[in-house]
Amino acid sequence: MFDFEKRDIKYLTGVGPQRAATLNKELAIFTLKDLLYYFPYKYIDRSRLYYIHEIDGNMPYIQLRGQILSFEENGEGYRRRLIAHFSDGTGVVDLIWFQGQKFILNKYKVRTNYIIFGKPTYFGSRINIAHPDIDPAEEFTSANMGLQPYYNTTDKMKRSGLNSHAIEKLISNLLGQIKQPLPETLPTHIIEQNHLVSLTEALQNIHLPKTPEALRKAQYRLKFEELFYVQLNILRYMKERQQRYCGFRFNRVGDFFNTFYKKNLPFELTGAQKRVIKEIRQDMGSGRQMNRLLQGDVGSGKTLVALMSMLLALDNGYQACMMAPTEILANQHYESISRMLSGLYIRVELLTGSIKGKRRNEILSGVLTGEIHILIGTHALLEDTVVFSKLGFAVIDEQHRFGVAQRAKLWKKNVSPPHVLVMTATPIPRTLAMTLYGDLDVSIIDELPPGRKPIRTIHQYDNNRKSLYLDINKQIQAGRQVYFVYPLIKESEKMDLKNLEDGYQTICNHFPQYQVSKIHGQMKPAEKDCEMLRFVNGETQILVATTVIEVGVNVPNASVMVIENAERFGLSQLHQLRGRVGRGAEQSYCILVTGFKLSEETQKRIEIMVQTNDGFEIAEADLKLRGPGDLEGTQQSGVAFDLKIANITRDSQILQHVREIARQEIENDPNLENPQNAIMWEQLRILRKHNVNWSSIS
Ligand code: ADP
Ligand code: MG
Numbered sequence: 001m002f003d004f005e006k007r008d009i010k011y012l013t014g015v016g017p018q019r020a021a022t023l024n025k026e027l028a029i030f031t032l033k034d035l036l037y038y039f040p041y042k043y044i045d046r047s048r049l050y051y052i053h054e055i056d057g058n059m060p061y062i063q064l065r066g067q068i069l070s071f072e073e074n075g076e077g078y079r080r081r082l083i084a085h086f087s088d089g090t091g092v093v094d095l096i097w098f099q100g101q102k103f104i105l106n107k108y109k110v111r112t113n114y115i116i117f118g119k120p121t122y123f124g125s126r127i128n129i130a131h132p133d134i135d136p137a138e139e140f141t142s143a144n145m146g147l148q149p150y151y152n153t154t155d156k157m158k159r160s161g162l163n164s165h166a167i168e169k170l171i172s173n174l175l176g177q178i179k180q181p182l183p184e185t186l187p188t189h190i191i192e193q194n195h196l197v198s199l200t201e202a203l204q205n206i207h208l209p210k211t212p213e214a215l216r217k218a219q220y221r222l223k224f225e226e227l228f229y230v231q232l233n234i235l236r237y238m239k240e241r242q243q244r245y246c247g248f249r250f251n252r253v254g255d256f257f258n259t260f261y262k263k264n265l266p267f268e269l270t271g272a273q274k275r276v277i278k279e280i281r282q283d284m285g286s287g288r289q290m291n292r293l294l295q296g297d298v299g300s301g302k303t304l305v306a307l308m309s310m311l312l313a314l315d316n317g318y319q320a321c322m323m324a325p326t327e328i329l330a331n332q333h334y335e336s337i338s339r340m341l342s343g344l345y346i347r348v349e350l351l352t353g354s355i356k357g358k359r360r361n362e363i364l365s366g367v368l369t370g371e372i373h374i375l376i377g378t379h380a381l382l383e384d385t386v387v388f389s390k391l392g393f394a395v396i397d398e399q400h401r402f403g404v405a406q407r408a409k410l411w412k413k414n415v416s417p418p419h420v421l422v423m424t425a426t427p428i429p430r431t432l433a434m435t436l437y438g439d440l441d442v443s444i445i446d447e448l449p450p451g452r453k454p455i456r457t458i459h460q461y462d463n464n465r466k467s468l469y470l471d472i473n474k475q476i477q478a479g480r481q482v483y484f485v486y487p488l489i490k491e492s493e494k495m496d497l498k499n500l501e502d503g504y505q506t507i508c509n510h511f512p513q514y515q516v517s518k519i520h521g522q523m524k525p526a527e528k529d530c531e532m533l534r535f536v537n538g539e540t541q542i543l544v545a546t547t548v549i550e551v552g553v554n555v556p557n558a559s560v561m562v563i564e565n566a567e568r569f570g571l572s573q574l575h576q577l578r579g580r581v582g583r584g585a586e587q588s589y590c591i592l593v594t595g596f597k598l599s600e601e602t603q604k605r606i607e608i609m610v611q612t613n614d615g616f617e618i619a620e621a622d623l624k625l626r627g628p629g630d631l632e633g634t635q636q637s638g639v640a641f642d643l644k645i646a647n648i649t650r651d652s653q654i655l656q657h658v659r660e661i662a663r664q665e666i667e668n669d670p671n672l673e674n675p676q677n678a679i680m681w682e683q684l685r686i687l688r689k690h691n692v693n694w695s696s697i698s
Helices: 017-028 032-036 103-106 155-158 162-175 187-195 199-207 212-244 253-265 271-284 302-313 327-340 356-371 403-409 430-436 467-478 490-510 527-537 571-578 600-609 617-625 651-669 675-689
Strands: 042-045 062-074 081-087 092-097 113-118 120-123 126-130 133-136 147-150 289-296 317-322 348-351 374-377 391-397 419-424 443-446 456-461 481-485 516-519 542-545 558-562 587-596
Touching: 017 155, 032 162, 032 271, 062 092, 081 103, 113 126, 120 490, 126 289, 147 162, 147 199, 162 199, 187 675, 199 212, 212 675, 253 302, 271 289, 271 419, 271 443, 289 302, 302 317, 302 327, 302 391, 302 419, 327 374, 327 527, 348 356, 391 456, 456 600, 467 481, 467 558, 467 587, 490 516, 490 542, 516 527, 527 542, 558 571, 571 587, 571 600, 587 600, 600 617
Parallel strands: 092 126, 289 419, 289 443, 317 374, 317 391, 348 374, 391 419, 456 587, 481 542, 481 558, 516 542, 558 587
Antiparallel strands: 042 147, 062 081, 062 113, 081 092, 113 133, 120 126
């Protein structure tokens, strides 16, 4: 049989070793199968031939049939061009090439029938078509005059003649060699029940569709399949986890929780906090191991929910831990939690990379003996030397900084995995959450504590600093504090740090009467903490920083967030940063400072920020502007597979449909025994093998 799965691409007619190397390197295409699964990104209708006398100035792509009358070479150096005068008897157009003239002259002959395809433009009274596609007219039959596929290729590929058209030819060769149907990748009953076309038909029509209808069916089948296996993987994985582990059953609500609730809680819980605590309590009492994602906008009070859930673990005789992505944040959690628990006889300790020597050993032994009830820290908690006596519950704050693998490490901290609560302020749209975290249950805090005034967001150009500084002075005089944030990106780190230093100097010069703190990633943790503490305690009025302060820090008295070079930040990052203010009772401001020249996309980002404070709305907009692949942290969070054809935003209806089908399949065949499903489980096994993220967990 024709083994398209493994057969090296170099053996395909028209490829050879050199082109194969290019395909390997540029597109990661190694086998015939890889090529077959390299899908077009768009299609153009080539079902109609035009006459030259019909052409007007604003037509899209058209095709003509005729002959080249003569060639003409023109211009010098970079203005050099090749012109072919082309006619179909109803008029003349100029075909123009700016590169590859030699190749064209060798390849195409005058007085030969060609079909040409391109976009006509008017130049004076003449019609030009630059870099048209040209095919010999006899090769071009009505059979391939349907929708023409377009493939992405790189510059390097184009230079060696591997443009979209060349890829199309290779694929057409390959499809011509497939004489028998390819092995199916979905079970028959799923294909039948969902009226899907066969795999072979789908692959044929995704590349060379005869009609728009055929293309639509092919796309549906392939998207269906792709999303189906993503969901099957997630749901199956959930099931495996449930079968393998049973959870600690926390069925007591005891003194710690009750005393805290009655005596220590300084305010009333919001309705959303109450609801989420109840969800967590039920989950941890069910005998199942909890894996829950807690989403809540910045400032919605997630820490308190985490703390009260930890008290439940303590009431049931277990230890709890909480892991934060930065030392600053771990510190802050440690301090606020210790403060809130005062008088409760609960021992809370902090463990970070900068706690060393004797102190570290003391903590490690306290964790081991169980004298320490709650351990708060950074990823230092994951180290093998950290051994708990009886860990029952782990909280991970700001999930997008941690990978799936790290979550898995936490699971191993007890013979049976502890309950896990993952908290994030990066609101993830539902459809995406389903795909990314399908193995997590989701709780949402959709209500802010009362008395918060919505933050006012203002866009300002950077030549308008005078008025900005005036406003800031007013705020500080009224007793508030101010953040100035500068971008910091690895690639431009030196420049960025210089900008920050310059900004710091300017601010110091401008506000000699105030104290200014400065924090960036290159400082030692101890220095950073010291500076941060000065700001938290109100000793400094202004904090100049890079995005190290992005997540979590809480200074209720800070009411102004100035984001410099705001054009360089993504939407979710801007929203995170803005969330650092608006935590007290005062009116807060976020000022986005940009240059004058802004791209359209940047303008949109800024507009959205000015218009709304709603994190979910922002996340949806972000997804639309950037696409899910780009969404911050999705790489580490373990998207099941990279998607070749489906789009999580656009195809969310299919996603929901296939999720239900996947759920039923698992329910009907829990032990993978039904022979008619063999194909399906085999496919899943293959897909998992190619995905390290998932295998690292089980
Ligand atoms: P985030 O969800 O961003 O982690 P935090 O947990 O840091 O938010 O909470 C932000 C602030 O709101 C904290 O100062 C916290 O004490 C306060 N807070 C939390 N819950 C309530 C509540 N129910 N009522 C009033 N203030 C609250
Ligand atoms: Mg927080």
